[in-house]
Amino acid sequence: MTMMHTLNPTAEAAIDIDDVARLVTPEGERVADPDLDPWVADIDAEALRGLYRDMMLVRRIDTEGVALQRQGQLGLWAPCQGQEATQVGTARAFRSDDFVFPSYREIGVSFVRGAKPEDYVLAWRGEAHSTYNPYDIGTATPQIIIGAQSLHAVGYAMGIQRDGTDQVAAAYFGDGATSQGDVNEAMVFASSFRSPVVFVCTNNQWAISEPVTVQAKFPIAGRAPGFGIPSLRVDGNDVLACLAAMRWAVDNARRGSGPAFIEAVTYRMGPHTTSDDPTRYRDSDEVEKWRRRDPIARIEALLRSQDAFDDDFISDVAAQADKLGAEVRAATLGAVTRPPIAVFDNVYAEPHSGLAEQRDWYASYLEGFDSEQVAR
Template identity: 85%
Template structure:
């Protein structure tokens, strides 16, 4: 089941992007893998269509986010094009009461967990610190600090242990974050305390402008067994394999088996963020090779082979994407910036004298501008 591997040290990189657990080829052909298929035995045609729909909607949100940033409506945007299968597939493997700790790029995870249209844009617009209450959708605010969410997830998982429930926690991070101390420290704690946490490493081949081969000479999933954590290296552009991988990992954690690790091998088709220019460090040929592995086109091809993709279905999904896109745009364009003085409102749960003094000083400062204008 592509869980544990034995690696031999060598001076040359030994990373094969096709050495992954997979259920659907890039051409939409199903692969027989009994070990994986047991985890998706309930996936019928309707569920496969819903997975396709989720990925299309996520791509539409992403497209709108990029456009809104280019139009000056958002300060920044972290695109996820190409990573929809990793995000949607793994997120669909959670229960509603599980708690997820995403990075700044997990648009698809937030969508599956129940984020509203405005939740995707208001923080990037600078209108609020976090655009949803984490406890409404059991998903933490997207983390900007690279890898920090892995520690948060382990801490939450250790709390689950003390509550005596069978929930799981999960942390999403990229291949670049796997080199951070936070991620490795989190894995030490998770393994030592057998915390019910799942580490999802989205290996999209680039840590901003550095290729994964600079920091990982061997598959990242091979590191986890060194911490005593079972791992799986999965095709991150195969939504069924990603769903199966998460169910496999969650089963380990729920049964008291401790943490599990998933490396989802995928590709970031766009820039790291909208402040980045990937043409300065990536070859066009590489991008085009990955374009042929598109996760959405892969499921469409599979559905067509099943006679489950027709004009009516495509039109309905397209209409749903248009509607969501319009709501995301409306949320950004209709946002009302709060008065500047309210920057102090959400700093602490309880007010204190130091904050009161700062607020009073800032209020006087703002009043000075009003007096001058008058």
């Protein structure tokens, strides 16, 4: 197996953000790439406008989430600003019957898969374990344990093989997760069984406060071929390139050629979560450098160069963003806290005697408090 994009094996390219495949430059210029171009030959100006709209709506959800957490309405929030192209571009390549295993930052993936306004906030508010049925949108509950979802995705993909269908599974994780045993074990199984799974590494340069160069002296995408998995290192701020990369990877998996690996080189503009202060470990010049590579601004520039970015379109997107933002806020402020005993609901699909015993014990415990205290 070979990689679509040749990596430099002699240089410490992990810090070289331009050693990537791309189709749109940071300035918004469309450039050719013989490997990627065939996968997006159908994307015209109207389709680009759709990708732009997606990214704008995802950014609005993210902005609203941060504001709600700062106002005390959410316990925590994991911002995705700067990573919209990676999430939207890759997610738009899936079919509805594919199944995605995200980490806790893939707001854009959940959006594309069909999440509702309340699905973004109720778990962060502590109202539910998971705010959607995974099978309704083909997306697993966001994973907090770093890298664990890679094993889940491979297991699901092995199930696909046994079902004899042509679905594809995908796992999203950050650069930090590639140092975890789970991710490496997942790639061993995926390669050995030629499972229809795509690994998406969102290299946002920081694993909380550790820079990627601490754990990766060379491009992360270069690790996958060692497992027998073809890989591609792509500009994660280029939504068109991300769409092309995932279409290639999904096609590779769907036609029985086994797993594929994508490293999307992007940047986490905000904190790791709202409990983090990135000014303690990041240089402001670095942040500004990446701000000039904004994934939404570059598609706006491309659309303007094609005379496809007019006032009506701008107003329409703004109105949709305002509506979605208001719905996310309303879902948060209107949330009704369930009684404490409800923590046992939906733990198992069928009745379970052990769970029933625990529920009875907890009910007796709650009776030791007055009703007003329990409600709180």
